Amino acid sequence: MDETQFLIEVKKLRFSYDSFQLDIDSLSFPAGKITAIIGPNGAGKTTLLKCLAGLLPIEKKTIFYDSQDIARLKEPARARIIGYVPQEHSLAFNYSVLEFVVMGRAAHLSLFSLPSSRDFESAHQALEFVGLSSFASRPLSELSSGERRLVLIARSLAQETPVLLLDEPTTFLDIRHGLEILGLVRRLAGQKGKTIVLTLHDINQAAQFADNLVMIKQGKVVASGDPFRVLTEELLEDVYGVKVSLLDLSGRRFIVIHS
Amino acid sequence: MKAKNLSFWLVFLLLLVIFFLSLSLGAYRLSLPELIKTLFSPIFPSLRESTSEAAQSIIFQIRLPRILLAMIIGCALSLSGASLQALFRNPLVNEYLLGLSSGAAFGASLSIVFFGPKIPVQLSAFLFSLMAVFIVLLVSRSPGGSIVSLLLTGVIVSAFFSALLTTVEYLASPYALQALFFWLMGSFSLAGWREVIITGPIILIAAFFLLLFRWRLNLLSLSEEEGRSLGINVQREKLIVIALATLMTSAAVAAVGIIGWIGLIVPHLARMMVGADNRRVLPFSALLGSSLLLLADDLARALTSFEIPVGIFTSLIGIPLFIYLLKKSTRLWLS
Known part of the structure; x- marks a missing residue:
């Protein structure tokens, strides 16, 4: 699938709540690549991601998607550019997998209309991409x-957006399922050319899967760019407050944490 | 999918059967051929000669308007119940529990007792039930607001409007009080063409738009953040649903008083039969709600020699069901 690639730029973004403040002067996320936001708990990873997703009330002229100011876009227009995958969905009603995934089409439909067969087709394709075709009619509660x-990712694929933001897609998953999700994210960047931004807890996962890293601490960017440049002993010790050793193996950097 | 289509045919058939059953039910006995002849005589004038004057007037002046009103109101209460459940993201809420019915009842009583025809009952009922739903929305909107806080708020709002209603009753003349009291219990016994003509169009137009909106209800039943990330203007779309659902409930209350629990029972049965997707739940609820309220009204007028107000009847069935559902869903609403 050929989609236009989007570069994301952040300029003078300030966002605060309670005693926390996110304060980013300038930051960019390369088009068609995977960028991981890393940092300790409470550093503001999810807040930054939600700002990028346009889900928090940010000021105008702070976040641009290929020079479009997202604070000026209306919901449907924004949702045709940005797909957002939350950590967990809340479920009040037990929809089937297909019914749930087709909700990703909302931004493409007018207010008083129902999804067409074309929309269901798109939902089916999304399910196929994540390998859950056979689950289409299963109720979500059984999964x-x-x-x-994976179903959450499929829903945002059905949204057909050039940008995909994922909030901690691997937390609470075992190693194999975590890798499966990250492999899927890789294919999305590689095959579909999507610009992907995700938050990650695990710095080794970030080191191995991301093309680009953004490391934040207390709401400020400490370092960003190539993983080899960001993941240095000094920075890791400063940001996470632990002693580490680095191990470079077959073109990848591994971080060994000393207890 | 096949089984779900079959359910639609079955509920449609059910509605037809109950419709004819209701027409034949009553002190004046009519055989089925006689009934059908009478019913179709306005369309085929040749049938008119073989029918009696009494049958004509019983069917067209008494039974038919009552039946139509019961169907319309069953449809209204079920549709508004199903949409409010999606909106509040909880399958246990309904217009009665949220205090909408009490708000509407207070508004209507205000108009009946003090303003007469100057302010239409429907308008006054609509405004006060709108007020009730906004109070519930505002008060229960605490972070991580659970069903417990939602239901409690509903109880409080209900109590508030009941208190106001009691004040109106206290100030009403004995004659107005009697009318008010009878109307509040929820009954179709005074239903005539006048009620059908005033209430019918309001409800059918609101139902039409709510049915067009039914898929969006699925999206509104997600968390607000999810809805927004999928491209929904959550505030605006919630307002649309609230306006339509409240309009339907208040028009129903203004016409026949408080008939509780239909809005809880019917969408539940619908979800059991056709799944959770509101694309099916809404039309199915409309048909099923019409059938069930009509059936309830039949029982209310045929079960005993005197007439039981149908509102009492639906509460007697609805409350045990609610308790059952509440117990069953304990796991859900603690999480």
Whole structure:
């Protein structure tokens, strides 16, 4: 699928709540690549991601998607550019997998209309991409947490957006399911050319899967760019407050944490 | 999918059967051929000669308007119940529990007792039930607001409007009080063409738009953040649903008083039969709600020699069901 690639730029973004403040002067996320936002708990990873997704009330002229100011876009227009995958969905009603995934089409439909066969086709394709075709008519409540994570990704694929933002897509998953999700994210960047931004807890996962890293601490960017440049002993010790050793193996950097 | 289509045919058939059953029910006995002849005589004038004057007037002046009103109101209460459940993201809420019905009842009583025809009952009922739903929305909107806080708010709002209603009753003349009291219990016994003509169009127009909106209800039943990330203007779309659902409920209350629990029972049965997707739940609820309220009204007028107000009847069935559902869903609403 050929989609235009979007570069994301952040300029003088300030966002605060309670005693926390996010304060970013200038930051960019390369088009068609995977960028991981890393940092300790409470650093503001999810807040930054939600700002990028346009879900928090940000000021105008702070976040641009290929020079479009997202604070000026209306919901449907924004949702045709940005797909957002939350950590967990809340479920009040037990929809089937297909019914749930087709909701991703809302931004393409007018207010008083129903999804057409074209929309269901798109939902089916999304399910096929994440490998859950056979789950289409299963109720969501029967799925494991890993499968639900995949369904959430499928829903934002049905949204057909050039940009995909994922909030901690691997937390609470075992190693194999976590890798499965990250492999899927890789294919999305590689095959579909999507610009992908995700938050990650695990710095080793970030080191191995991301093309680009953004490391934040207390709402400020400490370093960004190539993983080899960001993941240095000094920075890791400063940001996470632990002693580490680095191990470079077959073109990848591994971080060994000393207890 | 096949089974779900079959359910639609079955509920449609059910509605037809109950419709004819209701027409034949009553002190004046009519055989089925006689009934059908009478019913179709306005369309085929040749049938008119073989029918009696009494049958004509019983069917067209008494039974038919009552039946139509019961169907319209069953449809209204079920549709507004189903949409409010999606909106509040909880399958247990309904217009009665949220205090909408009490708000509407207070508004209507205000108009009946003090303003007469100057302010239409429907308008006054609509305004006060709108007020009730906004109070519930505002008060229960605490972060991580659970069903417990939602239901409690509903109880408080209900109590508030009931208190206001009691004040109106206290100030009403004995004659107005009697009318008010009878109307509040929820009954179709005074239903005539006048009610059908005033209430019918309001409800059918609101129902039409709510049915067009039914898929969006699925999206509104997600968290607000999810809805927004999928491209929904959550505030605006919630307002649309609230306006339509409240309009329907208040028009129903203004016409026949408070008939509780239909809005809880019917969408639940619908979801059991056709799944959770509101694309099916809404039309199915409309048909099923019409059938069930009509059936309830039949029982209310045929079960005993005197007439039981149908509102009492639906509460007697609805409350045990609510308790059952509440117990069953404990796991859900603690999480």
